[in-house]
Amino acid sequence: MDMESIKRGKSLTSSFLLASAFLMQMLTGIVGITVPIYAAELEASPLLLGFIGATGGLIYSFMPLVSGILSDKFKRKTFILTSTFLYCLSCVAYGIVEDPYMLIPIKALEWVSVALFWPSVEALLTEVSEVNIEETLRRFNLSWGSATIVGPMIGGSLISALGIRTPFIASSATSLILALLSVILIEEQLKGERLVEHSEVSSANGNNRVSIVGAVIEIILFSSIGGIIFNLFPAYAVNLGIPAYTVGLIMLINGLFRLIAFLETYKIEAKFGRHFMFLTGSLIMAFASALTAVGSTASMFAISFALFGFGAGVLYASSIATLLKDWGSKKGYAGGLFESLIGIGYFLGSLTGGFVSEYAPNAPYILGLFISLTVTIFQAVHKK
Template sequence: MRQTAVNKLHIFMVMFFISLVMSIQSPIFTPYAATMGASSVLIGIMLSIASFTNLTGNLVAGPLSDRFGKKVFIIISLFLSGILFIFHALVSSSMNLIVLRALNGFSLAFLIPSGLALLSEYAKNSHQQGKNMAINGILGTIASIIAPLIGGKLGATIGYANTYLVIGISLILTAIYATSFIKERQHMVVKANQSNKLSFLHILQMPQLQIVFLTGFALMYIHGVIIYEVPYLTVERGLSTTTTGQLFSFMGIGTFLSLSLLFINRFNPIKRLMFGLTGMNMVIFIILKGLMSLPVSLFFVGFFFGIIMPAMATALTDSVASSGYGRAFGVMSAIYSLGMITSSFITGVIRDYISPYFIAFTIGMLTLTLIGYSKFQTNTNSSSHAPTQY
């Protein structure tokens, strides 16, 4: 029991450092690309390419991690990403940056599905799964609060290129730590009436997971708009990257608060998804209309983000057997990437003509409508197949 706790602690530490190091670049990538002459459209293409290669890698990572284990892909991905981030510091043109973003997107695709699947295997039941995801979420949120501040400060003091050098070296050190301390574990959770081998098609056909994937797409589309638009303030308004980092930290504080409300985990995860997406749509509408200051708005974006993310992970682990975690988390990560691809590309193209927040609000509301219709259809079908009482 004690050894299991120690092994989980090492996984939590690795996941925390991944979140911390990766979030450091959030306030600096857009201005870094802009200094190389990249237009808003080209920056959108860069983000989209990274998300597209990430999507491809997610679909490859799932089956491979189920077959060969999670640890090996976590370590390889960390080493490769660290090297690629170091090369970020050495680029001399926006075209070089596009190539590196594409390669790095594919490399990073193995990290999150493998990490979440490995963490889920250290649970004996659904309650422990939820607890593990909650702790991971809290640690990731802490990282998201402090990392933008670190990234913004580093960008302002040592420059964008040197900041990417720090990111790359940090990931390599994390890979060395993971090599030494992360332990693989056999599947612990067994669910009745489920095949040990799930195909991607089978996963996509599960009604509950369809709701999860729809929510994930909408959430990451909205997140992509925030990630694109907030750093762009440094370009349009001449703000410091430190200011941008502070804005992202407001979002992290909101997420931390919602994750700390442990009683929320007692509610059905699908209902939490719908509640969180409704709140997210309302906040995006407020940002669109300028009804609230941006720091406060981002705080509430983070709050509802913290409600949605653990609920999606819990709904997923409740729906599939542990032997299919890699595939399921791979599909979910691919959906995330698809949302980012669509968001980054559309935002870069239309931002000079129409507010990206309006498109995000429209997609969020459309997704909420589809989820409501799906729930209605499921309840109707269940009622029609119920035995008649006499």
């Protein structure tokens, strides 16, 4: 195979992976908003709704790491194919069950498929891309980040217009098409070629441990606060008298500012360095947490959630670049670790936030402030 054909194959694979990232995140958003509504129609209790949601978080706290490690040993294409096919099966299962308790194992299957998908996509994308890793990840982040905005909107529209089962039908069809296209469009290097190509990078691992530790802490920070604000804030805001549609707009603002961060982070990082981004992102998360803790109006929350979105976007972009760039040929492991840490942080944030909210409604955001300031101090002391 000549070099021109190899380049065309890499370009096609890269484009397909970016499109897949958008579509998979969009499907996750569609299904994510549909399952609780569907469960409520099946007369699931609030406790059962909590168990259904926690099942996904628990699976995602360890499964991405397992799949990432395995994807370094086997073909990543196989994991992408398997994940999209399993997602299709989970959506079909959602649409046919009548017992709300059956949603728990289906949620587990759904998130196993998601856990198989992201580490392999992240790793393979950095391997086949013809541009530097920061530009590759900028495109990747913009792809899935934009899908987080449109997914729930599409899901809600489908439910309103065509019924509660329609999102499951649409999602199963889309994921099946993705599975079939992945067989045709993904071209992947052999394992040995990957090792040779990235051997020089992997030899530098020993010099980047401080950076990696800092990245791990930042991942826990933005994901734990994400668990707090996405799971607890909507009810908190409604109890303050803010209409549900306004809460939706606040969440939309959060997503938009996260996209802005994805667009600008690597440009700023090129001038000031990654440590500056970690420190700045932590401070932004602290300020946003403080505003949310003392706020009571929609306008105040709009500002704080814009800051949450931008801060989380900065930390996400810088931390994923740190792990994928500094881990050499073990990019599946790095991607899996990244996603598992997000799952752990999200799970712990939801759990601890829910616990402290029993003492005061704004206590979760005070907790977020404390965590953010602690991480900020750590970054200031452990400057690379």
